[in-house]
Every structure is written in structure tokens, then in C-alpha cells.
Amino acid sequence: MKLTILGGGGFRVPLVYGALLTDRGEGRVTEVVLHDLDDSRLYAVARVLAEQAATVPDAPKVTATTDLDEALRGADFIFSAIRVGGLEGRANDERVALAEGVLGQETVGAGGIAYGLRTVPVAVDIAQRVARLAPDAWVINFTNPAGLVTEAMSRHLGDRVIGICDSPVGLGRRIAKVLGANPREAFIDYVGLNHLGWVRGLRVAGRDELPRLLADPDLLGSFEEGKLFGTEWLQSLGAIPNEYLHYYYFNRETVRAYREVERTRGAFLRDQQAQFYDEMKRPDASALTAWDRTRAEREATYMSENRETAGAGERDADDLSGGYEKVALALMRAIARDERTTLILNVRNQGALSVLDADAVIEVPCLVDANGAHPVAVDPLPDHATGLVCAVKGVEREVLAAAENGSRTTAVKAFALHPLVDSVNVARRLVEGYTEVHPGLAYLK
Known part of the structure; x- marks a missing residue:
């Protein structure tokens, strides 16, 4: 193959x-x-x-x-x-x-x-x-x-x-671990968009174990998301959000932290990986050793500004091993060999989440077999989550429209409608700033 x-x-x-x-x-x-x-x-x-x-x-x-x-x-x-x-x-x-x-x-x-x-x-x-x-x-x-x-x-x-994305998989694994469950035997009730989803239940042998976690502050505060969001906020939500929702729930603090760092995450990775690729030009360098060393540093600093803002400390060793490659391999196996499995994937909605149309790509558990990935029907989201999902999906649709028709006006609209952009004038300046630095946006007229 x-x-x-x-x-x-x-x-x-x-x-x-x-x-x-x-x-x-x-x-x-x-x-x-x-x-x-x-x-x-x-x-x-x-x-x-x-x-x-x-x-x-x-x-x-x-x-x-x-x-x-x-x-x-x-x-x-x-x-x-x-x-x-x-x-x-x-x-x-x-x-x-x-x-x-x-x-x-x-x-x-x-x-x-x-x-x-x-x-x-x-x-x-x-x-x-x-x-x-x-x-x-x-x-x-x-x-x-x-x-x-x-x-x-x-x-x-x-x-x-x-x-595919490894964030929901990692989140489900961490929840299962603190509950003493085998992640492979648990069904994770997860729903949303990519980097904008919530675990609303974790069922083992037909029993939802998430309420037990939410009722125990010590247990709830013992893993990454509990440290990142705080136990009181998670109990208020009645769900465990994807770590990327920290950018929404604690936006002001996160922006401040990002503005205060010496180098942003992108600049750090740019410089770090440039060193790796330069090292690979030396024929005597051990490629795998250099790659392993660079990867360990990369993973340890993941979302470090968010964790510092929340006082969450260092990432646990178990969270430094990646995971998206395992999702990809499981997905390929299921399709190529008809090894039926359930994975959290980004697929067309097809009616699974009632507030969005059939063609909207969502992130939900899917049954996978030789015919592909089939989204599992999910219960409606609470109003606060529905509003956020619909708003961000609306922004994605404006991005797709701008990319298709090359409209600068539509691009401004995409920025302005995003919940984390607080002014139409800011949106206009963002489009100006980005078109100045990105040759790939020259198509916007």
C-alpha cells in the first residue's frame, strides 16, 4: 500500500x-x-x-x-x-x-x-x-x-x-486515566469543531463516569485541563473543554502573556527547527538523535504561556509523546482492513449535530470501517457552546468565501465576526497587516 x-x-x-x-x-x-x-x-x-x-x-x-x-x-x-x-x-x-x-x-x-x-x-x-x-x-x-x-x-x-487531531484523543486519555479506566474501553462523548470542543461524558460499560470526576475537586485538579481551567470553572461548565478553549475563556490573560514573552511560539519553533535543519546539512550528525532532542524541547514548551497564566506548571511526561500519528494509523487500518473502530475525527456533519448543516465539518466520534468515517449522532450542545460553535463556523464559511472569490471585503468580515476580534476597525487593520507580510494573500482584492 x-x-x-x-x-x-x-x-x-x-x-x-x-x-x-x-x-x-x-x-x-x-x-x-x-x-x-x-x-x-x-x-x-x-x-x-x-x-x-x-x-x-x-x-x-x-x-x-x-x-x-x-x-x-x-x-x-x-x-x-x-x-x-x-x-x-x-x-x-x-x-x-x-x-x-x-x-x-x-x-x-x-x-x-x-x-x-x-x-x-x-x-x-x-x-x-x-x-x-x-x-x-x-x-x-x-x-x-x-x-x-x-x-x-x-x-x-x-x-x-x-x-484528524490529537487534542481530543489526549483529553479523553487523560480523563480515563484519572478515573482509573482503560481509554480503549471508554466511549468519549466529545462534540464541537476542531480546537473548539467539549467532553460531556466518558462511558465505561454503559456507565457515565464523568460526573464522578466533576464532583471530586482533588481528582479534577490532578490533570492538565483541571490545572489549566481550574476546577471551579469546569464544574460550572459541567464538561471538560478542549485545551484550546483556554484561548476563549481566558483570552485577556493569554494575550497579555503572549505579548510579554521574548519570542512567540511560532518564532520559537522557527528558530528551533532552523537549527535542526542546519544541523542536518552535516553528514556526520546523527539525524535521529538531533530530531529526538529537538522534539522533546518542542513538546515540553507546548502552550507554555497558557499554563503559566493558569499556574498549571510543567506538562506531565505522558503528555509529551504526541499522538496524532497513532490516530492516523488507526484510521488507515480501519479503512484498509475494515477493522471497525471509533475515533474522534473531523468529518462532514451529515445531520449529527443539529444546529449545523450537513456539509459543515465538525469534530465528533465516528464509526470507521472500509467505507470511511461515519459521524455518530450527538446530543445538542448547551446554549453557550452552541453560540460559540455557530459563530466560529460562520467565520470559517466567510474564510472559505474569501478564498474562493478573492474578496478583501469578505476577509475583513471573517476577522470582524470572530469572537476574539473586538472591532471592525481592528479587522481592517489585520487584513492590511497580513497582506503586507504574506505574499500568499496577494489574491485578496
């Missing part, structure tokens, strides 16, 4: 390959094609993968190319993990937003909109090529903003594109 990875020179690709190396089952991936626009990054990542495979018999063969059409032809699965504008673009997203006093995070608020506006046209082009060159392939979208990009691609690929 052939797997193509778009953004194959990306830093997290070895996580995916490492997961593939553990799969010895029938119908496993035997060929991996890395595609990227940057030859040097492809070379660096290929070196890491070669060291990973050195002691593994029959490891998947790895090739690399800068030719997109060549990479797509004959693919059974396609991972889309692109970053339009690179980490310099992410750093600029943060800088422009923070100068206006609003959040610049890559998937939330102004930064997420800017990232979406320059990514959607590229993702649409990829989807159209896939439809033409590999119509039977399944596209698994890693590219952020994951829900928005998945919805853009779904307009050309239908249900053959599925978005």
Missing part, C-alpha cells in the same frame, strides 16, 4: 513513519512518498527516517520528490501536512495580531484566519489534483486549521477527506 505525505519535509513526519514501523499486519504501508517544495528539508527528514528504519526488517520504502503530481499518482492514502508560508508565516501571524492586541495563535482567532486564508487556495488545488490523479485515494488532513481545511477539501473530495 502506498502512502504519500504532502509536507514530507515537515518536522513531525518521523512520528508518522515511526508509527508505520510498528505495523506488521496484512495490507500495511510498504511505500512512503515524501513530497515537499524544499529539497533540503526532504533530505533532512529522509535521513531521520533512514535511521529509524535501520534496525527494522521490511521497513516501508521511502522516496522523495518535489513533483506533486508524481507524488499523488497511485497513492492509496494521502496525508496532507502542509504549512503554507512556513514557520516564518506563523511567526508573522502572531506578530501582526499581537500588535493589535488580539490573539495570533495558528488555529484560533486572527492568526487562524490568516493561516486559513493563505492555506485554503493551496488545499483546494491539492484536492482537485487528487480527484483527477488519485480518485480512489483517502486523504487524511493534518493541515491546520484542520476543520476549516478539511471542509475546503471536502467540497471536491466529499467524504474521502478526513481531518
